[in-house]
Amino acid sequence: MTDESSTQDVARDPAQNSAQHPAATGRRATIWEVARAAGVSHQTVSRYLRNDAKMRPETVARIRTAVRDLDYRPNLTARSMRTRRSGRIAVLLPAVATYGPPQILSGVMEVAHEHGYTIEAFSVEGGPAERFERVLELADSGQVEGVLALAPLPPESEHRFPDRAAIVVSADYDDEFRGVGELADGSPVAELVEQLAALGHRKFLHVTGALDFASARGRRDVFVQTIERLGLGPALVHESDWSAEGGRAAVHTLPERDHPTAIIAASDVGAAGVVLGARERGWSIPGDLSVTGWDNNQLGAYLQPTLTTVHVDHRKLGRAAMARLVATLRPGGAPEAGPGSGTTTPEPPLNTIIWRESTGPVS
Amino acid sequence: MTDESSTQDVARDPAQNSAQHPAATGRRATIWEVARAAGVSHQTVSRYLRNDAKMRPETVARIRTAVRDLDYRPNLTARSMRTRRSGRIAVLLPAVATYGPPQILSGVMEVAHEHGYTIEAFSVEGGPAERFERVLELADSGQVEGVLALAPLPPESEHRFPDRAAIVVSADYDDEFRGVGELADGSPVAELVEQLAALGHRKFLHVTGALDFASARGRRDVFVQTIERLGLGPALVHESDWSAEGGRAAVHTLPERDHPTAIIAASDVGAAGVVLGARERGWSIPGDLSVTGWDNNQLGAYLQPTLTTVHVDHRKLGRAAMARLVATLRPGGAPEAGPGSGTTTPEPPLNTIIWRESTGPVS
DNA sequence: CCTTGCGATGTGATCGATCACCTCCTACCG
DNA sequence: CGGTAGGAGGTGATCGATCACATCGCAAGG
Structure with a gap:
């Protein structure tokens, strides 16, 4: 990169030969050229750019015209350097x-x-x-x-x-899942388990995602807590890695008698593996086994049976994460500056459970 | 933002009170401070940073030490401004x-x-x-x-x-699909049609994606061309929008007799809709109808029947796009500077067709 | 009539690096 | 022994904007 830029022969004297149309020379206009064209000082142009209030309307108009004529745009690198x-x-x-x-x-x-x-x-x-x-x-x-x-x-x-x-x-x-205020990541797992328990399920298995993901750990933790909170005995957890093969393997490890009647998979793909494994064992879904996934993969609605899953509003998740960072960057500003994010309107939930055919009452 | 930075009281004279540890003042060291600490000029430090060859090893060592001591890192904004x-x-x-x-x-x-x-x-x-x-x-x-x-x-x-x-x-x-050298986007469609034709299919339908996407247009165009090239009569095209509902609707528009025996959908989701529609009409897949998708959605392997699809190497696609831009930015450099991208090793294809159960011989 | 205050604008310094050009010193050669 | 080439490093200008402070002009007040 050293030798290729040795010749810098573009417009050695921009103020002279290109006061009117610097675009023709291949260089953009600077604040000085705008100032000259408008008949003011560079500082006045700078004020204009920063929307400084105290300026005569006539001056503003002259600068505005000059900016338009020269197709001027501020050099953000230079600005950033100074500010x-x-x-x-x-x-x-x-x-x-x-x-x-x-x-x-x-x-x-x-x-x-x-x-x-x-x-x-x-x-x-x-x-x-x-x-x-x-x-x-x-x-x-x-x-x-x-x-x-x-x-x-x-x-x-x-x-x-x-x-x-x-x-x-x-x-x-993944940590973000747990961090966004009260909209904790695990909550859908709790709701899944509770709803399934209401349908008569008493024995649950959780097929995890890759546990180096905080989200996988979060879902597992909430699963274990919920099972214990509901007094449904020791929580069964099969460690996996989001994959379908992991879900399939989990099913094959289950005993023929008294096996869990509900499996909470940490991903749709894992759930698909569970469904496949169940089919291989001759278990019907949801007759013998209820299965839930996670991610709301578009094809989940076209599996057989259609897959109960958790839809995560990723966009909102991203918004929350960045909002947190922005709030940190502006200590003087409001902690939550997002418009319409007051407590007036109840926020739509970050996670939504989509119930489909893969879950049902215990038979 | 004007009033908050009115007091700039951080180290008015950085070279004096913070030559040794500017970090303590909350400001990063500059090239001048490094120069002073190393007992050289700022320009020599600049040479060091740019890896200019002609420097005495002793000087280099002194600067290196100073840089380390001061935890100096070049201000990329300033550099960018000058260069x-x-x-x-x-x-x-x-x-x-x-x-x-x-x-x-x-x-x-x-x-x-x-x-x-x-x-x-x-x-x-x-x-x-x-x-x-x-x-x-x-x-x-x-x-x-x-x-x-x-x-x-x-x-x-x-x-x-x-x-x-x-x-x-x-x-x-989407345009990129067609632009990357000979790895044109449409080619998989051609191969799909050809292979299915080899299996005896004579009547094809293409369910498009949203046609404001160039990729959707590209797939459609190759479909039409291929059908005509193979002399398989007028090409049947159902305009859709990537959605499952579109695929489903497409199937329902087909006549009961002499309907197409193969449907090329522009997306896996669209193909899932086609499968659903076929099921609703009582058509078996692939017995009465072969269906192909596009995107290699992870769940496609768990649909019933498992879905034939086109896997696109998106990472490589992105690499190709950026490589093209970089090549444009460096007119002097080699057109293709990527390591190992010579003509020696045959590149793995950008697109791969994954044949599964949803396609089969015409019955 | 002169001073004061303030709105509006101009002047020079500055951010932190690189570039163009100059200087110094040493080694080599005739 | 003097001249010169070239290696090594220094000096000041510069990139394009903003900041701090000075200045100008005009109206109100004593």
């Missing part, structure tokens, strides 16, 4: 995005844009340690004002962030 | 990301990082026109060196980009 505000937030995405729904990023971007921030997306190969290293580096580079981590960081990294630089909120994609 | 290189590429993502697999973003980020670029993700509410407006604005802001559009832009916008500013490659998520 020390980059208006940029880095978002750490999982490197292997086999998971990670795009809607969460949508929500993140929405809130960031609403507050005038731009998003710098990056991901890091390797494990939490490598990710953490890169996050620190980024936080110190002066390039970003905050870092939103949507991939797990080392557990102990929560408080090690250098607050002198960018403030970092570890909004681990 | 006029931001090292940043904006990526336009679809606003409503109900579609849009995250893997494509992974591939995009991978290639960008490999070439030293960072990614600025953004999306724009509204239609192609609004998106185009924002893209132009971004390209002119001097903040980014290129824009990669993964959402459709107005058709006529291909050549209107201001090459004086950032060079813009319109890599519409």
